[in-house]
Amino acid sequence: MTEDILNKDGNEFKLKAHLIMALRKRELLDTYAALRTVNGGYIGVPVGDERLANQPDPIPRPQKPKAPVAEQKAEPKAAKPKKLRVRVYRANCDEQNRDLAIKVTANSANNRKVFLPGEEVWLSDTQVSILRDSVTENRIDIEPASGIYSAKDPEVAAKNQYPGMQIKRNPINGHLFAFRSIPNFIIETLETA
Numbered sequence: 001m002t003e004d005i006l007n008k009d010g011n012e013f014k015l016k017a018h019l020i021m022a023l024r025k026r027e028l029l030d031t032y033a034a035l036r037t038v039n040g041g042y043i044g045v046p047v048g049d050e051r052l053a054n055q056p057d058p059i060p061r062p063q064k065p066k067a068p069v070a071e072q073k074a075e076p077k078a079a080k081p082k083k084l085r086v087r088v089y090r091a092n093c094d095e096q097n098r099d100l101a102i103k104v105t106a107n108s109a110n111n112r113k114v115f116l117p118g119e120e121v122w123l124s125d126t127q128v129s130i131l132r133d134s135v136t137e138n139r140i141d142i143e144p145a146s147g148i149y150s151a152k153d154p155e156v157a158a159k160n161q162y163p164g165m166q167i168k169r170n171p172i173n174g175h176l177f178a179f180r181s182i183p184n185f186i187i188e189t190l191e192t193a
Contacts, residue, residue: 005032005044012041019044082125085191089117091183092136102185104130120190134184140165142176149176 005022006012013019016034019042023029032044035051045051088102098117105112106126115121123131142148142158151157158167158176165178 004035012037012039012043014041016042018042083122083193084125084128084189085120085122085193086128087118087120087188087190088115088123088131089186089188091186102131106130122193128187128189131185131187132183135181136184137179137181138165139177139179142178144175 005019005026005028007018007022013022016036019034020029023032023044028044031047033047033049033052034042035045035049036042090097090102101114101116103112103114104123104127106124111124111127113121113123113127140162148154148157148161154176155167155169158178159165162178165180167176167178169176
């Protein structure tokens with residue numbers, strides 16, 4: 001004959017959850033059920049016990065796992081944007097634009113920053129990236145009638161003709177062009193937060 005499961009003091013459990021934990025620790029969830037006593041506590045009795053017939057809420061039997069379910073990872077929290085203390089200068093030395101304010105907007109009007117060139121300012125990583133990506137591109141298309149195409153290696157001849165520029169071939173028509181990207185801003189990083 002099997003015995004009832006009581007707490008370590010030999011008394012009934014005050015809470016059903018405590019009894020379930022005790023059954024789980026002893027690996028008896030499959031063979032024992034919770035029985036509510038007249039005192040309002042709980043004891044563990046064997047599953048076939050006749051006292052369970054009048055019991056309205058036995059412990060639900062755990063189902064055997066069908067297949068391992070892949071754990072769903074919680075969505076990572078959006079990382080707080082990194083802030084940088086920087087000084088930004090205009091790369092072009094145009095006298096008319098030298099003292100004009102620099103404006104940079106990232107994602108929304110709330111993330112807009114306006115400051116003077118050379119002023120120390122805190123910018124987000126995104127705002128700094130926007131300023132770094134701001135470039136002026138110069139492009140010169142090399143006409144098919146140019147003598148460059150009659151050279152032994154037209155790309156080398158184009159590099160000699162346009163020093164300081166990159167030479168590329170248009171994939172659609174095969175013509176050469178020279179281009180150069182000049183950054184619009186010089187960014188001096190002072191501190192990272």
